Amino acid sequence: MQYAVPQFTDVEDKLIGPLTLKQFLLLVATGGVIMFFWSILGVGIIFFFFALPTALLGAAITFGRFNGRQFFSYILPFATFMMSPKLMVFKREEPTVTLAKKTHDKTNGEGKKTEIPEPEEAGSRLKKLAYLLDQKTEEEKQLLESESN
Numbered sequence: 001m002q003y004a005v006p007q008f009t010d011v012e013d014k015l016i017g018p019l020t021l022k023q024f025l026l027l028v029a030t031g032g033v034i035m036f037f038w039s040i041l042g043v044g045i046i047f048f049f050f051a052l053p054t055a056l057l058g059a060a061i062t063f064g065r066f067n068g069r070q071f072f073s074y075i076l077p078f079a080t081f082m083m084s085p086k087l088m089v090f091k092r093e094e095p096t097v098t099l100a101k102k103t104h105d106k107t108n109g110e111g112k113k114t115e116i117p118e119p120e121e122a123g124s125r126l127k128k129l130a131y132l133l134d135q136k137t138e139e140e141k142q143l144l145e146s147e148s149n
Helices: 021-041 045-063 071-083 125-148
Strands: 014-016 104-107 113-116
Touching (some): 014 021, 045 071
16 A cells, blocks of 8 residues: 655645745734834834835845745844854863873794883874874884794
């Protein structure tokens, strides 16, 4: 038995003409703000000074898209960003990496013990890392030589 799998689930339903419910409510809210300006200011230059930007902003929020997403979805993250503190202080901490001094005693094929000396005080972490990598390669060389004999 085959079942119908819903597709295009990210597309909102058109409820009121060509508008979704969210778009319709945004336009109603924009119209309400413009009506508020009209009731307070009456029809005049000051009314158009406030109403025109409000209408443009309402239309941009309702129908605008940015990077494939509705402009409305950017409002909450933008408001959160604007309200959060911007001062970031960097506190540098001294590295606490210490290298334990060890001597590795390995016996080579002749029965002699070879000792790998530790380097003198390494000045940086890069020198310590280079030393550790060099030490590993020496051990691998000794293992390969002992296996080939």
